[in-house]
Amino acid sequence: MIALKNVSKWYEDFQALHDCSVAVEKGEVVIFCGPSGSGKSTLIKLINGLEDFQKGDILFKGKSIRDRDVRLPEWRRRIGMVFQHFELFPHLSVLGNLTIAQQKVLKRDAAEAEHKAMALLDRVGLRAHAGKYPSQLSGGQQQRVAIARSLSMDPEVMLFDEPTSALDPEMISEVLAVMVELAQEGMTMLCVTHEMGFARQVADRVVFMDAGTIVETAGAEAFFSAPQSDRARDFLGRLLL
């Protein structure tokens, strides 16, 4: 469904990504992990064109992001994204956050958008907070709203960029619970995370990155029980300490 082919990216002279290739099938959950600065977040932002790259190609359902007839807004609409710092719109209520893009991008009417929004808030357990503003919610609640907002566009794939790393420990599980449910419903997910317990629970495959390179790609069970590369073994060893 999503394929990255030999993608390389430079910031000026610094090469951030070296020849990265990954293919993700429909319904798969793929976890990207590795030390910070390894390029996982950059890689995931390339998929919906929030960052550009200089070499290689990215395909979504067989279509290249480089194709001349690709319109990035439409491309991004079909790929949901959840950010480390939630990025809810502070000037809109929770309901407004969930309806604005439905109305302006998908041209849904207000009633339809609201109906969809309330159903999604129900799903993440926040129906009662629809009228509040983001600043009135805890971090965990904000991130659940952000996931619901992303789902309101009916994405075919979801990207998660360290969705729990800005959260207090006690709020992490409520966000992960929503993500586990999403994975179990068959959503295609690409997720950058340090939550190895979560990865073990839902991942089909793990991509391990270091210094802008994909060091190892393996089935989740194989990766956690017997990582092939020294660097992955070292990384996992330090996480478990």
Next chain:
Amino acid sequence: MFALEWDTILAARSIIGAGIAVTLQVTLVAIVGGIAGGTVLAMLAVSGSRPLQLFSKYYVALFRAVPLVMLLLWFFLIVPQILRAVFGLSPSVDIRLVSAMVAFVLLESAFFAEIIRAGIIGLSKGQFHAAAALGMTRYQSMRYIILPQAFRAMLPIMMTQCIVIFQDTSLVYVISLGDFFRNTVSIGERDGTLVPMLLLAGAVYWAICSGLSGLVRFLQNRTAS
């Protein structure tokens, strides 16, 4: 000795009233036009296009560098000629008011552009990403996500700028446009009551501006909480 002669003021109330009308018209047009022009310039400044960015940059640099009095005089001397040539107006048509308004809008656009641009770049990059990730076009992101936040953040500064505009409109006296200030002075000169009339004008400007400043402080407190 500077006792206000209320009956002469009352007698001249229609002249003063006409002056107030001119002051308010110029102020209002300068604010509305300046915010509209400034918004466009600010959007150009943060657009992806290099030529548009440069246009915005040089426009702002140019108009902020020119003294307002000079701009007013230029517009009074040049714009009427152009307007007359283009529309074939007779030289007797008074277009001082229009040329003052045009000058103010062009100038204030530059000031508002800087304020709004600061509001836009003060937002985190994540807000742009979040809007884009939902499939919004550049225009939609600006219209529904970025600009509402930028305006909200910059509201107190924009209000302060509006007060400055209100005061600056008194400079239209250089093109002998009869605003509140100029008409008050004229009456003073006519009746030999210049000093009291200037005090009166000062008191009116003070009352209106401090009222508006109070409003700004109220808004600031409300935004802060």
